[in-house]
Amino acid sequence: MSDTSIIQDNAARTVYQTARASDYFALLKPRVMSLVVFTGLVGLVVAPGDLHPVLAFTALLCIAVGAGASGAINMWYDADIDQIMERTQNRPIPAGKVTAGEALGIGVALSVASVVLMGLAVNLVAAALLALTIGFYIFIYTMWLKRRTPQNIVIGGAAGAFPPMIGWAAVTGSVSIESLVLFAVIFFWTPPHFWALSLWRDIDYANAGVPMLPVVSGREATRRQIVFYSILLLPIGVSPYLLGFAGPVYGVGSALLGAIFLFGAFKVWFKKDEKSAKQLFAFSLLYLFLIFALLLGEAIVMGIV
Template sequence: MTTASTSLYGLASARDLFALTKPRVMTLVIFTALCGMLAAPGSIHPVIGFTAILAISLGAGASAALNQWYEADIDAIMKRTSQRPLPAGRMDAETALHFGIGLSVFSVVLMGVAVNWFSAVFLAFSIFFYAVVYTIWLKRSTPQNIVIGGAAGAFPPAIGWAAVTGDVTLMPVLLFAIIFFWTPPHFWALALFMNSDYSKAGIPMMPVVAGRESTRKQIFGYSLILAAIAIAPYPLGFTGAIYGTSAILLSVVFSALSLQVMMSQTSEPKDMAAEKRLFKFSILYLFALFAALVADRLVLA
């Protein structure tokens, strides 16, 4: 093997290891964790703050790697995931497992040594929850997989908050709850137009088990709960008018799009415009809501 080909192989391996961390999902994790940190009372040294975000990012990447290690068989069946490193045959399972475990340990130790051990334990639990509770236990066993498993993606802002304060109060609990109740409508909107993939892979997503009509009703129900929780920090006095106004407007749009999904009758993925609109807006919703939280905190500071 030539030096050039060895170099190319090394680059490909590095890209595949990076792909294991689900970088697009990690973007949301980093953003919400940073917002939780910036919204927390008090201050944190920029270097320690950067280290905390790095540790949270690495922990999220570790969770994703362990998830892909365990789900390689079903990833190979689904069109959306078939080109990931493991099902595509670009990496062996042992490498993915060792990478995920090593990254998990490093992220937790880094958080504990550089920031505080309360947030480190919090981070360790979030990795365990995603890799074991959600991936191994819930994903293939219950249509409530996304509902309960949504907690895994809801931890970052609370961990960011804990990195600054060393504790958790009602406000970070509300931030956790926002993502927790946002997750079902976000993923079920995706599951509605990816229903055949989930069915083929034997994953009991809500549309597969309960049907489209029931799922659409639940999406709308969760959107109303989400709206109430997202707006709550304002009347409770935790935020100012910037966040309050943004939360109301964004939640009204989210609920309106969820209502359109509930009223939809189509069963053809290509015709599911309402579901696709909700899925795309749900991502914007979370980014905009947490950005408003930080903007509000900077104005009030």
């Protein structure tokens, strides 16, 4: 019997005794969902034009539900390696709280519902981008790239970069250079963010057979790539100001944040210790939040003024 079959069998015997609403909610990866919704909100607010508050809420709800659906299907497909990896052993399926079949059913139902509602209530462009995001995360990243190539995070990171584009399209009904820049910020942020994590979780990934960069190419090569992407991220992070759809506060703030990020990357490269990698990983989360918070804050202030 395969590892996946054992997990599903164990889960099926225990789920009805232990499952709670919080276990089903955990399938949706709420921490990831919160970041997705926030970046989608920024895309929606920064975009030129107006959207009725009810439709804006509906768009964000669809983004949240679509992200959660992707997470549930990801947990269904990755149940075998989630049981092996220390970081993921307590997820609902390997913990025996929710069956793999339930996770798949919830994920598929929510995926379809989020895309259909987005198309009917908001517009078809936003719905198409949402469908692309869900499909990319499930089929391209989870099922194809994750277990086959150390470039899984580089290419697969596109899935997490779509939400601000979706928010922008919800308002404008189109894709523009500005929304592509917001996409690029997240896209180039993703590799150093996850590689910083993988530098101290490489044994976990190796045991699960996931070819993360430190496992395949070693830690030194990973550190070099972190520095390389951090160098690229600095001007890309500032580009909303350079292109004129963000103000000087954002320009100064994003440059400072990018410089701190790059300093952390060089620290990882030179110090070669676990502490530096953990610090960069923690700051990378703060960096992305603050970059988009600056955009949001400026847009709100300009709207009031």
